[in-house]
Amino acid sequence: MANDHHSVDIFSVIRRLYEYNALKFGQFKLKSGIESPVYIDLRTIISQPDLMIDLCHQYVPLMKQCRFDLICGVPYTALTMATYLSTKFRHPMVMRRKETKQHGTKQILEGVYQRGNRVLIIEDLISSGSSILETALTLRQAGLIVTDAIVFIDREQGGIRNLQHSDIDIKVHSCIHFSEMITYLKDEGHITGEKSSEVLEWIQSNYCAIPATLHNQLALTTCSSSWKSYEDRARLCQNPLGKRLFELMAMKRSNLCVSADLTDCQSILKLAELAGPHIVMLKTHVDIIDDFSMDFARRLRDLAKNHNFILFEDRKFADIGSTVQKQYAGGLFRLSEWTDLINAHLLPGPGLIEALRQEFMARSFKDSQQRGCLLISHLSSQGNLVPVDYAQEAYKMAIKNPDFIVGFISQTKVCTDPAFIHMTPGVRIGNEKNDKLGQQYTTPEDAVQNKGADLIIVGRGIISKLDSSCEEFETNIILYKQRGYNAYINLCQ
Numbered sequence: 001m002a003n004d005h006h007s008v009d010i011f012s013v014i015r016r017l018y019e020y021n022a023l024k025f026g027q028f029k030l031k032s033g034i035e036s037p038v039y040i041d042l043r044t045i046i047s048q049p050d051l052m053i054d055l056c057h058q059y060v061p062l063m064k065q066c067r068f069d070l071i072c073g074v075p076y077t078a079l080t081m082a083t084y085l086s087t088k089f090r091h092p093m094v095m096r097r098k099e100t101k102q103h104g105t106k107q108i109l110e111g112v113y114q115r116g117n118r119v120l121i122i123e124d125l126i127s128s129g130s131s132i133l134e135t136a137l138t139l140r141q142a143g144l145i146v147t148d149a150i151v152f153i154d155r156e157q158g159g160i161r162n163l164q165h166s167d168i169d170i171k172v173h174s175c176i177h178f179s180e181m182i183t184y185l186k187d188e189g190h191i192t193g194e195k196s197s198e199v200l201e202w203i204q205s206n207y208c209a210i211p212a213t214l215h216n217q218l219a220l221t222t223c224s225s226s227w228k229s230y231e232d233r234a235r236l237c238q239n240p241l242g243k244r245l246f247e248l249m250a251m252k253r254s255n256l257c258v259s260a261d262l263t264d265c266q267s268i269l270k271l272a273e274l275a276g277p278h279i280v281m282l283k284t285h286v287d288i289i290d291d292f293s294m295d296f297a298r299r300l301r302d303l304a305k306n307h308n309f310i311l312f313e314d315r316k317f318a319d320i321g322s323t324v325q326k327q328y329a330g331g332l333f334r335l336s337e338w339t340d341l342i343n344a345h346l347l348p349g350p351g352l353i354e355a356l357r358q359e360f361m362a363r364s365f366k367d368s369q370q371r372g373c374l375l376i377s378h379l380s381s382q383g384n385l386v387p388v389d390y391a392q393e394a395y396k397m398a399i400k401n402p403d404f405i406v407g408f409i410s411q412t413k414v415c416t417d418p419a420f421i422h423m424t425p426g427v428r429i430g431n432e433k434n435d436k437l438g439q440q441y442t443t444p445e446d447a448v449q450n451k452g453a454d455l456i457i458v459g460r461g462i463i464s465k466l467d468s469s470c471e472e473f474e475t476n477i478i479l480y481k482q483r484g485y486n487a488y489i490n491l492c493q
């Protein structure tokens, strides 16, 4: 880095920011909806070139502490700062677009770079750290290395600590802390002691978290960088049924589960026969079948054996342990006798899981059948009331029971542990985006590549073709199979 002879005291920059109204005191509604007694808007300084230059030079001593090949400004405010620093000190720059272009090269990252180049992120200020993280994710997805970021102001609301998290690991350097800036403005008589205390108290009690959606994206990125084949994942599984499922997925080159939401036994058996060669799992809702009998259950089991797929009853257990034991083993359906996999909500607490574990063990002792349970971490329906932290609770429950919990019914990645499977319903090819009763659809590619699905669950997209010709049924199911499987395989590139 060339020597910088441009030395300007940082507090003179702060004073001028205050005079140019880039630091405002009053009552301001933030993007999050909360009211803040202070507002910092560094966008305005593009109209004050001298101030812009003096502010940019504050980054220089910190840049000397970092190792990098390229710099990248967080769009949009810091783009101007990064551009100045790039041209002034001859540091090559890359530019991240906020939106992907719909035409031309469709690049999200502009400029010339090579995988393995180290990129220093330049940002104007940090609150939660989300904007830096978004930029870092794009850079990392392009194979670039991001270890450091420099901000002009640290708002001291937790952002620097958020980015130190081991999954993110970005060291953020700041030119000035918010409290230093406020103290200076108070000492110089620009704001009163009362205002200064009010603002400092507000900052201290308003920690900013990184939104859950961004955390999910992070989990996906971490995952794609450590992509594992289904065979490898089978080896990591402690649960025999989970292991068998991953093996089946690798062997049949399929990550497709058909949801047999049909109301008569004959249609379900026909579906199982036709779909069998292409699927790894058939899912039932046994309580919608008008003519259920244990004879049907036995015939379905035979088909599952012949075509090598797993039977999953989507029962969504959600009661106290003792009731769930009876629901699983008894009643008209005697699920424990013919299903491999069932699923449960977490709402009733660990007693439910313990109840199923006891039943599984008692049964497996008699028939040595492999059994497993999925936890519901999300629902696909619009307006569902599943709380945001449900997924984290599901993960905590899963790691306590890895021999028994196979994975999750999810809409985003719950965890990066490759031993747990993520199964995603609400998948359909075509124009239907919903079913007018709350179901929300996405494509196989979106489910796998953006929502973290390892396996896709398809109902009406497949069963609607059951009365078409066998050829048409098969063409359609093969399309789902190929698109779902290729989407997973393509993740490794």
Ligand SMILES: O=c1ccn([C@@H]2O[C@H](COP(=O)(O)O)[C@@H](O)[C@H]2O)c(=O)[nH]1
Pocket: 259, 261, 285, 314, 378, 379, 380, 381, 409, 425, 426, 427, 428, 439, 457, 458, 459, 460, 461
């Ligand atoms: O969040 C959830 C959980 C379960 N399902 C079940 O999956 C199938 C989806 O059927 P489509 O015809 O593909 O809509 C159905 O059995 C649901 O009960 C879900 O959709 N969403």
